[in-house]
Amino acid sequence: MDRYRGTRTAVVVGGGMAGLTAATALARRDWQVEVVELGPARATSGWGLCLTGPALRALDELGLADACLAEGYGMGVITHVDVDGEPAGEVALPRLIGARRPATAGIARPLLHGVLYAEAERCGVVVRHGLTVTAVEQEGGARGGEQGSEQDGRPGSEQDEGQYGVQGSERDGGLVRVRLSDGTVRQVALLVGADGIRSTVRRLLGFESPVGYQGQMVWRALVPRPSWATGIHHFAGKTDSAGLVPVSDSGAYVFLTENGVAQSVLPGPELAPRLRELLDGFPDRVREVGSSVSGAESVVRRPVLTAYLEGPWSRGNTVVIGDAAHAPAPQLASGAALAIEDGLLLAEELERHESTAAGLGAFVNRRARRCRTLVDTSVAVVGLERSGRHHEAYPLIDACHRLMAEPA
Numbered sequence: 001m002d003r004y005r006g007t008r009t010a011v012v013v014g015g016g017m018a019g020l021t022a023a024t025a026l027a028r029r030d031w032q033v034e035v036v037e038l039g040p041a042r043a044t045s046g047w048g049l050c051l052t053g054p055a056l057r058a059l060d061e062l063g064l065a066d067a068c069l070a071e072g073y074g075m076g077v078i079t080h081v082d083v084d085g086e087p088a089g090e091v092a093l094p095r096l097i098g099a100r101r102p103a104t105a106g107i108a109r110p111l112l113h114g115v116l117y118a119e120a121e122r123c124g125v126v127v128r129h130g131l132t133v134t135a136v137e138q139e140g141g142a143r144g145g146e147q148g149s150e151q152d153g154r155p156g157s158e159q160d161e162g163q164y165g166v167q168g169s170e171r172d173g174g175l176v177r178v179r180l181s182d183g184t185v186r187q188v189a190l191l192v193g194a195d196g197i198r199s200t201v202r203r204l205l206g207f208e209s210p211v212g213y214q215g216q217m218v219w220r221a222l223v224p225r226p227s228w229a230t231g232i233h234h235f236a237g238k239t240d241s242a243g244l245v246p247v248s249d250s251g252a253y254v255f256l257t258e259n260g261v262a263q264s265v266l267p268g269p270e271l272a273p274r275l276r277e278l279l280d281g282f283p284d285r286v287r288e289v290g291s292s293v294s295g296a297e298s299v300v301r302r303p304v305l306t307a308y309l310e311g312p313w314s315r316g317n318t319v320v321i322g323d324a325a326h327a328p329a330p331q332l333a334s335g336a337a338l339a340i341e342d343g344l345l346l347a348e349e350l351e352r353h354e355s356t357a358a359g360l361g362a363f364v365n366r367r368a369r370r371c372r373t374l375v376d377t378s379v380a381v382v383g384l385e386r387s388g389r390h391h392e393a394y395p396l397i398d399a400c401h402r403l404m405a406e407p408a
Contacts, residue, residue, distance in 0.1 A: 010190035018322025019194030020116040021343025027123035048253035053096035055337035071111040074102025085283030135179040199324035216304040225252040271299040314360035326371035329378035
């Protein structure tokens with residue numbers, strides 16, 4: 001790490017899974033960390049997700065796996081069902097945190113966010129909402145964002161540079177000067193962009209990462225958990241595909257992948273009736289679940305977007321992680337695992353290396369192949385689903401679960 005006499009300081013942009021995990025892992029290694037998040041406090045997007053074995057393994061290293069398991073629903077098997085409603089195979093997921101603990105867990109996004117948020121605050125991380133980054137300048141390097149607009153006389157700037165900046169010989173370590181959207185400035189040893197697939201930090205650093213729409217819209221809705229749903233179920237349909245993931249003893253979320261449609265937005269009142277209509281084309285169990293889809297407040301519809309940042313994800317003492325660097329399609333249920341792994345392994349590599357820049361380079365080298373494989377495979381699975389070749393997609397999904405079970 002950089003040999004500072006003072007505290008090592010970091011700004012993390014984005015208060016999602018990658019950002020909060022990175023902030024906690026850094027704070028535990030004596031970094032002073034500030035998270036800036038554009039959204040309001042405690043707000044999350046979507047209803048539920050799967051914490052697969054690799055996600056639980058990374059959370060276990062942070063001592064958070066049991067807290068997440070207590071909030072979610074532990075499982076061990078994915079059941080594939082064909083278009084006629086007949087079983088098409090099962091995938092036993094690897095148990096990576098011990099034989100007596102679940103292989104994976106469904107969890108409501110707000111509950112997972114609550115666990116990560118509380119731990120970050122417990123470790124001393126300061127989280128500020130309604131903010132993002134508007135300009136970045138590295139010592140000896142180019143600016144990104146607002147050109148020539150950094151006026152230290154703005155109200156609050158000097159106070160913030162003192163509280164969250166670096167003092168004395170820390171200025172010899174190659175600092176990052178960050179302007180926030182409220183006009184205040186930070187001078188820090190590390191800037192982490194964990195601000196999603198349309199990352200502002202990535203753009204300010206000059207990194208190009210096209211975002212691709214994969215011709216699918218994914219629906220999700222909260223429903224009561226049927227008694228037969230003790231694991232993940234995936235149902236192949238004649239046109240679309242659907243599934244069910246328990247998230248508690250009483251609740252689950254149903255998802256439907258709508259194939260071959262243009263990216264669009266539907267009015268809120270149309271969401272629940274349209275989802276019920278789409279689910280009605282599946283076998284009995286799916287229609288049973290569909291009948292319990294209620295109002296628009298329980299239904300979300302999102303485009304399937306993917307992205308992968310070619311080349312380095314870091315520049316000097318800045319780096320992008322999570323969906324800002326690699327965003328797979330949801331079919332592999334591994335986006336959360338990649339994001340949480342990123343946060344943990346970023347802090348590990350920074351601790352192992354003499355300089356921040358060297359640690360960031362080692363982090364990217366460690367992560368690139370794994371993340372690229374997941375993104376590419378997820379795109380291949382989307383293509384097979386869109387052409388109705390579900391049986392060819394299942395082995396790819398199984399292979400990715402085995403890949404992700406390997407050490408990160």
